[in-house]
Amino acid sequence: MMAQEVKKIKLDPSKVKGRWGYRIVKRGFDILASGIALILLSPLFLVLIILIKKEDGGPAFYSQERIGKDEKPFKMWKFRSMIVNADKMVEQLEEQNEIDGAMFKIKDDPRVTKIGHVIRKYSLDELPQLWNVLKGDMSLVGPRPPLPMEVEDYTDYDKLRLTVIPGCTGLWQVTKRNDADFDEMVELDLEYINNSSLWFDFKILLKTVGVVIHPNSAY
Structure with missing residues (x-):
């Protein structure tokens, strides 16, 4: 008996x-919202910087190369939630990857610090990406920007999610x-790209607020 073929979402990049x-x-809207948010959240930024540095003395911010629209690389910023030099341990933990496909995730990642667990649960580690939004590397809403090593394993179909600017939050995240x-x-990313609109973006942003208040399966 032949295996059932997985239905693929059709996407026309030229239409997008x-x-x-x-x-x-x-x-x-991205420029206005990210600029205002960076100003209003500056006291929270200061508190998180102090807490992160207090735990192990390492840097509060962490930058990582990601792949954006049309496969253009950029430096994405986050609050550091892992031990210093955590990237160098990826190969050692490869067998513990809990996500199928071209993505690396471990639920009980031993590299995550104590404060890191807290800020990850409420997605506070993502806040510095507002700077990426202001610069234009990212949007408030869009597909998650992948790592270069993940894109190396992408099929042409998977790369369709790179036809738009990546986002801080998106349909998959909420x-x-x-x-x-x-x-x-x-599939969720392509569903978003196919149906993207200002109203759809607004609904995703509202759901994102709900996820921050009542966290889902973030880790």
């Missing part, structure tokens, strides 16, 4: 790139998140 009005308004495998994440 033609949404000029939507993209202009979306970029304007629905299944780490309960989804890689293929499900791709």
